[in-house]
Amino acid sequence: MILRRPLLVLLTLALAACAPLRPPSAEKRYSAAELLALKPADLSWPAASTDGERALRERALAGIRTRLALPPGPERDAALPALFDAVAQYNAEIDAARPLLLEALPTLGSRDPDMQRALLTAAHTLYPAESAPLLWPLLPQLTASKPFGIAAYTLLRADPGAAPRLAALLPQQFPAWADDPRLTALMQRLQPIAAPQPPLAELLAAPLRPGYPVIVSLQRPGRQQMGLALVRAADGRFVRDAAGRLFASPQLALARSGLPGTLTNGNTPQGLFTIVGAGTATNPNIGPTPYLHSKLPIEATPAEFEHVDATGAADWSEALYESYLPESWRGWAPFKEAWLAGRAGRDELLVHGTTINPAYYAGSAYFPGTPQQGCMISNEDWDPASGRLLASRQLALAQAYAAAGARADLAGYLIVVELPGDGPVTPAEAQALVLAAGR
Known part of the structure; x- marks a missing residue:
């Protein structure tokens, strides 16, 4: 079976992720x-x-540059998740995008969980060392387990020695952590089992x-x-x-x-x-x-x-x-x-x-x-x-x-x-x- 899609459709979907998959009927x-x-x-x-891949890449890079050029404000804020997803996929403009993330991180306490997740994922993927000093004061403001977990793993990636501090903080901030599968996994990472495989x-x-x-x-x-x-x-x-x-x-x-x-x-x-x-x-x-x-x-x-x-x-x-x-x-x-x-x-x-x-x-x-x-x-x-x-x-x-x-x-x-x-x-x-x- 030969599956063909018009190139324009492919260009439009170029930044789609592995999940969610929503197949048509x-x-x-x-x-x-x-x-x-x-x-x-x-x-x-x-x-x-070669030609198709070049067109996709050029379109993606143009999108990155367009988003980087946006002035501070709601439009740029809304564009940040797609920006960092493209930067990570194409390994492009990593240095140019860094200031935008570091500027946004201290504001995440007032953002919705989806925005928190997207930008904290970018911090973990691209800039863990630079983000770590900004994440410690942010942690108490992250009241959902998913953003908190991403921030904690980013701090661990920047400094594995942060585990004891995070292990003490987690139950204080989330007393019912054992009922949350994300926090259960995080605690297992912070306090690894001694049993061999x-x-x-x-x-x-x-x-x-x-x-x-x-x-x-x-x-x-x-x-x-x-x-x-x-x-x-x-x-x-x-x-x-x-x-x-x-x-x-x-x-x-x-x-x-x-x-x-x-x-x-x-x-x-x-x-x-x-x-x-x-x-x-x-x-x-x-x-x-x-x-x-x-x-x-x-x-x-x-x-x-x-x-x-x-x-x-x-x-x-x-x-x-x-x-x-x-x-x-x-x-x-x-x-x-x-x-x-x-x-x-x-x-x-x-x-x-x-x-x-x-x-x-x-x-x-x-x-x-x-x-x-x-x-x-x-x-x-x-x-x-x-x-x-x-x-x-x-x-x-x-x-x-x-x-x-x-x-x-x-x-x-x-x-x-x-x-x-x-x-x-x-x-x-x-x-x-x-x-x-x-x-």
Whole structure:
């Protein structure tokens, strides 16, 4: 299937984020057979060509410059969220935009929570060190947990030694913090558990719910390096190629903001998701390659999560989430980040491809990854002349998953788990874990 959109539409949507995804009623959904029949040459995206990408970038840079030139006042204030989103995506005009953020931060106490969230996210993403002195006096004015959390993580990014001070302040400002999933996650960060990570081999071997395929996304703590996605078939065996090599496809689970997974536009949370099918996105940064539709707890009903009829389905609880996990992992808090993220309202964190030019992030530790807003992203190669898809790690992953499940509805599960270490996750590390899981 060839999906074409007029370039003008793509330009208009150029700054759209990974979430929310709001597909039109005519969105294409894929059965396993349809997904397996696709070839890269079937897909094209005009804005991924050299000319199309240049037009998008020039339009975005012109928008940045226009917003930077606005005089102080309500119009400029309203333009700040889009300004900093574009600055972060294109790695452009970072120095020129800095004064506008530092000028706005002290005023955030009187702003609505959405404006607070947007500008505090910019502080965390782009200017943590410069913002930190302005955030300490602002913290008592942040009465919603989401802006408070973003400010606290920014202070931690600027100075990890700030943890004790923040741990003392949090319960004073939010006495019922334990009932808020964002603040629960923040307190876990401020007072980390001493327990070691349970054996990864036990998680990789866990049946979850027998008879369903599983994608296992191995990621580094901090998400600043490329991870690897593996596929476990419905029969429990990990997918290999004809030569016996383990299928292990590079995948990035880093958001541009670098915020934790319980916060809007933060990294992909660690934990268990369900997969409920595949479809095409309306977001121009994702492009036409089918995404796998992964859902968090709460976002998916218990019946949808378990792929059963709704009749007699239980209500969501932490115990229900834990019931999918091997016993050794049920009490380990970091792997419940997905549970907390679902409670916090995060949704539409998809497994998808990308049309963003990796050159924007040249020199980064995660290059050639292209972070967006918290989804799991696989790189794709687009023909510079036509915008036709040449090669896609996303399509390869989706097809490996579809073939491994032998289910027309593509139902299954996704595990996102952090693997201690430095540098990109390597196939050798993945192979060792799979061998241990087999034993």
